[in-house]
Structures are given as C-alpha cells and as structure tokens.
Amino acid sequence: MRIISGIYKGKRLLAPKNLPVRPTTDFAKEGLFNILNSRIDFEEITVLDLFSGTGNISFEFASRGASLITAVDQERSCINFIRKTAEDLNFNQINVLKSDVFSVVKKSFGVYDLIFADPPYGLKESQGLPDELLKGSLLKQNGIFIMEHPKDINYDDHPNLVMTRKFGNVHFSLFQH
Numbered sequence: 218m219r220i221i222s223g224i225y226k227g228k229r230l231l232a233p234k235n236l237p238v239r240p241t242t243d244f245a246k247e248g249l250f251n252i253l254n255s256r257i258d259f260e261e262i263t264v265l266d267l268f269s270g271t272g273n274i275s276f277e278f279a280s281r282g283a284s285l286i287t288a289v290d291q292e293r294s295c296i297n298f299i300r301k302t303a304e305d306l307n308f309n310q311i312n313v314l315k316s317d318v319f320s321v322v323k324k325s326f327g328v329y330d331l332i333f334a335d336p337p338y339g340l341k342e343s344q345g346l347p348d349e350l351l352k353g354s355l356l357k358q359n360g361i362f363i364m365e366h367p368k369d370i371n372y373d374d375h376p377n378l379v380m381t382r383k384f385g386n387v388h389f390s391l392f393q394h
Contacts (some may be wrong), residue, residue, distance in 0.1 A: 218273050221247050223259075223280030229242075230276065230302060238270035241335060241365060245384035246277060252382060252391070256361070259283055262330040265355060267346075268316045272299035272311070274333050279308040284375040286311045289321050292361070322346070325354045332356055335365040344370060347392050351377050367385055 218240050220228045232240070241249075253259075259281035269288035272295075278286050288299050288311060288330045303311040314321065318334070319342065332350055336343035343366075343370045350362050361379075364372070366388050372378050377392040 219243055220249055220276055220280045223277070223282065225276070225306060227236060228280075228306075230273075232270070232271040232298055233294070236271060236298065237292055238295060239338065240271045240273050242385065242387060245365075245387035245389070246273065248382060249283075249389050250277060250385040252316040252380075252389075253254055253361075254298065257331065261329075265289070265327070265332040267321070267334040268336045268343075269299060269313075270295050270335065272302060272313075274335065275299065276306070277307065278305070278331075279306070279311055284310060287314060287327065288312070289314045289318055289319050290314055291315060317380065321355060322349050322355065328357050329355055330357050330360050332360070332362045333365070334363070336339065338367045347360040347372060347375060347377065347390070351392060351394055356394045358394055360394045362394070364392070365391045366390065 218230050225321050227245045262283050263282050263285040264278045266288045269290045275286045275288040299313050379391045379393050381390045
C-alpha cells in the first residue's frame, strides 16, 4: 500500500503479511480521495476511521493534514502496526483505539467531520452502520460518513445517501448528516 498524496505522497507502507485484513486498494483509495478533494478541506477536519486494519485510510488523511484522526480496530496486531507506523512518520494527530467498533459507536465519545468505515465483508451487523452513525452524535451536522462495502450491499434507498461510487469490487457509499 502507498500514500497517494500529501506530505508523504508516494511513500510505500509494508504491513505484515499476517494481519487479518483486506486493505482498500490503492486504485479504490485514489478514486475515493479524488471525490473528497472537491468536498472537504483536509487540513481542518477530524476523522474517525472504523475497522482501520492497516491504517491505510488514516495515514492518507494524516498525510493530507487532517487535524485529528482516531483509528479504531479490535485486532491487537493491527493496532500495534498503526501505532508504530504513525510514530515512524511523526503522525502525532493519529490516536489509536483498540476496541470493538460497535461499542465505540454506542458510546459516542467525540464528534467528527468525517467517519470512514471499512468493516469485514460479510459482517452482517455492519449493514446498519449508516443508520447508527447518522442517528447518533459522533458525526457533526453536515458531516460525511463513508461506508466501504461489497457490491451485494445496496444503500440506494437510504434517505441520507449522497452517492455510491464503484472502483473494481470496492463500493463507497457517501452519506451526509
């Protein structure tokens, strides 16, 4: 995986092979951030990265200057990798939290401009995340929630859906509060 843009543009990050993750591809990540470029000022946002895995998305936001990023995952090996990489890159704005994502969503421990979720494909309880996040207090008014999901999940009828974009097998649905 590599950082697409920002102060570490082009930097390759090598995650251990044994991490139980399915990282967002560089192709899909580049497509997503091209969409976000016209919608947000990266240097002024706070980000919550749910199911952060390798931290791929968190590092992209940090490289682009996001002021605060909270990366949440329950796998210790993933958390350790994100912490070490953030430290190596001097990304002091990344806070790493080892926790179950659904517990974090229910606790509402902060307010964010943008929330990104990339749950494991096939995790049934994740399909309701848009409703949980949009009715809760984690997302600021007019904030953006992005859900990465496979093609067999469809949010076309959701009242807060702004758009869905497809990049290969990866789908991103953007919702606005």
